[in-house]
Amino acid sequence: MAPNQLPRLLDGRMKFRHLVLLDAIARRGTIVGAAAELHVTQPVATRGLRELEDILEVTLFDRGPRGLIPTVYGEAFTEHARAILAQARQAARHVVELAGAERGTAVVGTHLFGSNVLLPRAIAALKAERPNLTVAVRDGTPESLLVELAAGRLDLIVGRLTQISDEEFTRRKLYDEYVVLVVRDDHPLAGAEAVDLATLAGYPWILPGPETALRRELEQLFHSNDVPLPANRVEATSFLTVRQLLRDTDVVAALPRLITEEDPGIVRLPLSLEPIGHSVGLTLPSTRKPTPSACALIDKLVAEAGEVNRRLNPGP
Template sequence: MDTQHLQAFVAIAENGSFSAAAERLHLTQPAISKRIALLEEQLKASLFDRIGRQVALTQAGQVLLSKAKLILGEVIAAQRAIADLQGDVQGKLSIATSHHVGLHYLPPFLRELSTRYPQVKLDLHFLDSEQAYHEILQGRFDIAIITLALQQDSRIQSQTLWHDQLEFVAAPTHALATQSHLQLADLSAHQAIMPDTSTYTTQLIKTLFDDKKLPLDITMVSNHLDTIKMLLSIGMGWGVLPRKIIDEQLEILDVDHPPIMRPLGYIHHSQRTLNNAARVFLDLLQNNTPR
């Protein structure tokens, strides 16, 4: 089977449409359709049910999907292994990162990588940490640099690089900002603005309130911390933000609670061979990050 045909098949299965797959692979939709037609002809089986503009995998398609991912993964691994025999640091390095880490921690490392190894083609994607974690498990990216999960999957290798100190904050005009020696119970009585409850950060905060058997009244959610910061700055509620992005628009609340730290670092799939570019970038991160 032609690997380009399999790439088109996997792209359609993951994106749910021929047009989205064509955009992802930088191809025209007719080119994508032709590849699938040739693959179906070769396998003598229909791979997709076409319902309007949406497509769904047939039973044959479901059987092929996991096999196709394995085949493509092995092809990529073989290409990397052969290229790395030369000892050159080049080729594509695919990285997933959260907006917070990508904007506030990674720039100097990305700049050093591009300066020292100009032959490396950086493929950078900004995703929520939880989505990036899932994509690493699926073998989509070489590495992810994110907020680390509270519990790691056994297939994931991880390394903490930074500890992000979180602070309870609100607008200077918020009722909580004028009080001292606040308890979690005081915060519980007011509306909070947080990331989605499925995120590692909100799970961490929710655990604190659950341990005290206190409700956490989350009235608005956003996974973009800059959006949360804006909403908090105009007095819409209280929230929890990394100290790194707090400025004069917000007041750090005087909450009687030990410092809250969340680990930031990199992850990669333990069964995915890292190419030279990925290895040197991880070395840059590990050797130039203050402990």
Template sequence: MSDQTIRANRPNLRHLRAFSLAVREGNISRAAEVARVTQSAVSQAVARMEIHYGCRLLERGTTGVYPTDLGRVAVERIDRALERLRSATQRVCAARGSGRGGALPDRMLTLSQLDAFVATARAGGFKAGAKRLGISQPSVHRAVRQLQDVLGVDLLEQTSLGLAPTRGGADFATSVGLILREIDLVADDLDEARGRHQGRVAIGALALGRTELVPRAVARASRAFPDANFLIQDGTYDQLLHGLRAGDLDLVVSAGRPLPTDDVVEDLLFEDRLAVVARADHPLLAKGVTSLADLARFPWILPREGTPTRRSCNALLDRAGAQHAQGLVETGSQASVRGLLLESDRLTVLSRHQIAPELEAGLLTAVDLELPELQRTIVATLRHDWKPTQVQAALLAELKAITREWSAADAEAQAASA
């Protein structure tokens, strides 16, 4: 499903709020008083919600209204979105000292305004934002201007590189991404409650996660949920982390590292032992490795700077006395690493799990060395308050099941070689 189709299928934000209030108050009349609208407006909003989602969400009784089983499913996700919106508007207004007396700006916003702002902020301009949304540039400009007027805050500013979010605008854009994602997941939650698993899981993956772990987990999860959709996204760690925080990704699988922000957490998957890897007929293997200094006689392929594996490589080369600033090839591409290893005398450090097919085919080999510095943790990074759908939870469960299998196999192999 395209982004434009997803946006077109979102319900009205006022309808979501009216339904939430009706559930909370247990009475249409009281919900209307809180929302400062008529009773018929609340009733119509709930009716349109039920038409939109194709199910009954509220039961009407003589003493009031109460949610159906599906209504309870829907309101839990809706309330998460509305609370995020309330908190985000409070933060962005407080940062600039703007205030509107007793007005509640989050109740005056629309999804079209939020969509227009996020698209503009991410695309770097109104024209590019309009193209992303598939609507006219004047419409996007007007919606963003209305949003800023309601909040009383400038969210965008002109820079030498184009239009960019202000500091408060950047935080608000991240929050809005999560708000929109929560709203989109209402339909997924309701489908799952009715036995239909058609949602989407978006996974960011680096290195081992991209080449082996995530594809295996997706293959298993898709067998259990054949109608679900899966997106595997690569990129740098910073790009994937930003996507996770903004709601574009549901989890990121990578090597563990210090977290730069407190709104995400790492869920340990397993401890991975790395190995020095070379082509099967490498001259180093013919003569045998007598000391770490032998590793310094050959050129190396290293991961990008700043990655956990690169730090392990640097520590190893320092111990080996290698001049690792000279004659290096640096890449994060598994395909490039494989090609370079097969066509040269270069060495690198990889997880055995990353090159399992090449090891089995006899193309590459792992140098048998006990190197304590060549260890890393593989983790799933999640938003700290993430509420997964059943399909998302199943994907995470498969990741953990596969890594348990790997850990058991590693322990067995280690015991056999002892």
């Protein structure tokens, strides 16, 4: 490409399929994985990537030992491609909702914090008023959900806020909640008047994945108390998995305080984790407006968060 010469992206050669393919390759890390996701053959996917690189006149991916690695051009153009795809998806859904009156779909991503109390209550309140509106819930890690939100496959994320708002995402705090240590109600330590971290380390643990902020905070807690991280552990973020393991085994888990109040089979341990606190809230894309269905869900989330706040901080 000549200096100061922009690639001609509007001459009809670049198609939406090129952008969809680029997004899939960036997420999957291989041509094979992207082809499988898009239900095309590997040669078709390879040809599509070559066409896009010819249009842009740059190399978008380098081959690495574990697959394709985005170049600086690939990272930059993937971000723009996802924004374009997100706007297109949003436009299509907006038209459908306008044509369908009370019908529509709100797609919300969630992880452990916020999914156990706030989101179910907001959905129930929304469905009571608009029974024909569909709410699709997607579970995932905070990092994977942000990718889905940027690409327009999610309308919003409900969960822990670990970053401040930036150019790409707007974050709205709804309430603060502490993390507590819990076991099943007939656990050997249930009902103990006092426990220490060294004793707890002798039991199996459920820990969040290493990519999460809570995991890093728990690792720091063990390190600052000179206690090794439990070797006998399961890494899980799905509440259904965590809850069943808590009920069936002697595991110790760190969970949001509200979970212990909602589930009588789970009890808190008398060891404070008060320094480990977090804010629960909404993460929204900064560059596009929510659909009418997403707005309706957001309104219910804000309303239900007020009730959660009153439970967590009762007045005199």
